[in-house]
Amino acid sequence: MLKITDTNYVLYKKVFTRIWEFTMRNSPSLINADSSPVKVLEEWEKGNRAIAKKGLKIGLADQLGGMVNELSEDDKVLLHKKLVDEGLPGLWQLMSIVKNVPAKVLKRGKINNLDEWYVINEVLSAVDSPVTGEERMKLGELSVEFEDRQRRMGR
Numbered sequence: 001m002l003k004i005t006d007t008n009y010v011l012y013k014k015v016f017t018r019i020w021e022f023t024m025r026n027s028p029s030l031i032n033a034d035s036s037p038v039k040v041l042e043e044w045e046k047g048n049r050a051i052a053k054k055g056l057k058i059g060l061a062d063q064l065g066g067m068v069n070e071l072s073e074d075d076k077v078l079l080h081k082k083l084v085d086e087g088l089p090g091l092w093q094l095m096s097i098v099k100n101v102p103a104k105v106l107k108r109g110k111i112n113n114l115d116e117w118y119v120i121n122e123v124l125s126a127v128d129s130p131v132t133g134e135e136r137m138k139l140g141e142l143s144v145e146f147e148d149r150q151r152r153m154g155r
Contacts, residue, residue, distance in 0.1 A: 002060060002098050004053040012056055015088050019063045022079050064098045073114060092122035102131055106138060111146035
């Protein structure tokens with residue numbers, strides 16, 4: 001679960017801002033509008049840092065659970081690259097944190113879609129991944145099973 005602290009606030013605000021800019025890139029007038037979520041967050045920062053932290057957490061969850069899901073697969077890959085190139089956590093790592101995807105996949109015993117597959121592979125490639133060795137092995141097996149299913153379906 002995502003936890004916004006004084007220590008990581010600036011990092012996650014930058015992530016939030018980059019995702020907003022990316023998703024609104026075809027509507028430049030909205031990016032810097034006074035009503036944009038980034039501007040609202042900045043106003044909250046001036047008044048009450050605790051409210052700003054809660055707002056950032058909810059905003060990131062909304063972005064990663066809603067706005068990002070509406071992007072094409074190519075745009076998701078592009079956004080992921082943009083975040084990583086700026087030294088920020090990758091898209092699927094962020095989705096994993098917010099949605100707790102590895103735990104859900106392990107419980108279900110199956111990867112359901114490409115987004116989950118990206119998240120799982122990000123977790124598997126991360127050196128500092130929070131999954132245990134046993135969970136890592138099971139997730140690796142589930143990843144291979146998903147890839148096999150995709151191949152059989154011609155994707």
